[in-house]
Amino acid sequence: MWTISASRLILRRSEGLRALWWKDNSRASPAARTKRSTEFFALSNRVVFPPSYGMLSAMGVVSSRVRKSKIASAVVRLENVSRVYGSGGGATHALRDVTLDIGAGAFVKVVGTSGSGKTTLLNIIGGLDTSYAGRAVVAGRDLRALNDKALSRFRNRTVGFVFQHFHLLDHLDALQNVALASFFSGREEDSRQRAEEVLARVGLKDKMRQLPGQLSGGQKQRVAIARALYNRPALILADEPTGNLDTRTSGQIIGLFERLNAEDGITVVAVTHEDHLFRRATRGVRLEDGRVVEGREA
Ligand code: ADP
Ligand code: MG
Numbered sequence: 001m002w003t004i005s006a007s008r009l010i011l012r013r014s015e016g017l018r019a020l021w022w023k024d025n026s027r028a029s030p031a032a033r034t035k036r037s038t039e040f041f042a043l044s045n046r047v048v049f050p051p052s053y054g055m056l057s058a059m060g061v062v063s064s065r066v067r068k069s070k071i072a073s074a075v076v077r078l079e080n081v082s083r084v085y086g087s088g089g090g091a092t093h094a095l096r097d098v099t100l101d102i103g104a105g106a107f108v109k110v111v112g113t114s115g116s117g118k119t120t121l122l123n124i125i126g127g128l129d130t131s132y133a134g135r136a137v138v139a140g141r142d143l144r145a146l147n148d149k150a151l152s153r154f155r156n157r158t159v160g161f162v163f164q165h166f167h168l169l170d171h172l173d174a175l176q177n178v179a180l181a182s183f184f185s186g187r188e189e190d191s192r193q194r195a196e197e198v199l200a201r202v203g204l205k206d207k208m209r210q211l212p213g214q215l216s217g218g219q220k221q222r223v224a225i226a227r228a229l230y231n232r233p234a235l236i237l238a239d240e241p242t243g244n245l246d247t248r249t250s251g252q253i254i255g256l257f258e259r260l261n262a263e264d265g266i267t268v269v270a271v272t273h274e275d276h277l278f279r280r281a282t283r284g285v286r287l288e289d290g291r292v293v294e295g296r297e298a
Contacts, residue, residue: 035119076102076125076235076269081134083120083290094120095132096290101297102269102283104234107261108295109278110271112287118271119239121287125269126237127155139234156185160228160236160266164243166220168212174199174223175208181230198226202256218249225256229266236260238270242277250277 083095094117102108110118123129124136127143130151136143139158146154155161168177175195182191199208202222212220221241228236238257242250254270258280261268272278286294 075104075137075139076100076267077135077137078121078124079135079137081124081132081136083117083124083129083132093290095124097134098290098292099296100285100292102267104267105261105265106267106269106283107258107281108267108269108283108285109275109281110269110285110287111273111275116287117290118287120290122237122239122269122271125235126159126161127151157231158234160225160231160233162221162224162228162236162238162241164240166212166217166224166244168220168223170212173209173211174204174215174226177212177223178227178230181227185231194230195226198229199223201229201260202226216249217245218252221245221253222256225253225260229260233266235267235269238268240271240273242272242274247274247277250274254278 078098078100081095081098081100082093085092085094098117098121100121110121112118120129124132124143125138127138127146130144132144138154141150141154141158143151143154169180172180175192178195178199179191182194196205196208199205199222202225204219204222204226207215207219210219212223215223221244225236225241236257241257242253245253254277257268257270260266270278270281275284278284284295285292
């Protein structure tokens with residue numbers, strides 16, 4: 001049985017959260033498992049996986065005082081960032097000397113072929129990966145200089161993550177899935193009210209009590225976006241958010257990102273294969289083999 005203490009969040013099974021015991025598919029490839037682990041980590045802030053990648057073994061989240069004011073701007077600055085996976089002959093240079101500036105309020109699409117380094121870039125900006133060379137400053141924080149607690153808080157408070165796979169818990173309804181975000185922020189706020197607010201923002205006012213199984217793909221992604229909005233992020237990082245959706249639904253989801261950007265002032269960085277759908281992006285960044293070949297400057 002998990003318990004809750006003042007500074008650490010631990011989940012109670014009685015709250016219907018046992019699906020957070022991350023069930024992995026043992027047939028999935030190691031690469032797919034790593035990807036899912038990272039994504040789940042982004043959503044839950046700190047998750048420790050056992051080497052077997054079986055069940056989620058522990059979850060601890062550092063909470064802190066309720067932040068009084070919103071972060072004024074989300075500016076991303078990467079200076080000569082390189083990321084190498086592995087070493088020696090088997091090394092993969094996922095990012096090579098990337099220098100990139102993203103101004104507050106930008107709507108950036110990141111494009112490039114599979115394996116060009118898009119996810120790696122997003123993981124570094126989002127504070128999920130600090131094993132890079134160079135410097136990454138996001139919303140005024142030099143990410144590698146942050147300790148674990150500060151980095152958790154940064155991921156939780158400053159960034160909203162959205163993925164291709166929605167990562168909703170099947171046995172929780174939309175409202176509960178979104179309210180889950182409150183568990184990781186330590187904010188003393190009426191989580192139900194806030195969850196209703198963000199669900200209304202994404203156009204799901206009348207679907208709050210539906211389980212994911214009763215929602216379409218586009219609606220599920222809206223729930224995931226609402227969850228990302230819950231903690232009032234300055235920056236949304238979306239990794240192929242329309243990768244599982246048909247063209248029409250993709251257009252609607254992108255329209256939602258556009259509104260969040262234009263009306264709520266949230267900086268959006270979205271990785272996409274569907275370049276043509278992101279017509280209103282204020283900026284395009286193209287990666288090729290780990291290098292930015294277009295759109296370096298803000
Ligand atoms: P994209 O998102 O553009 O498809 P990624 O950033 O996922 O690209 O990957 C960039 C390169 O780094 C690819 O060659 C990929 O195989 C490699 N890579 C990504 N993650 C890992 C990892 N955890 N271990 C080893 N190699 C990785
Ligand atoms: Mg990717």
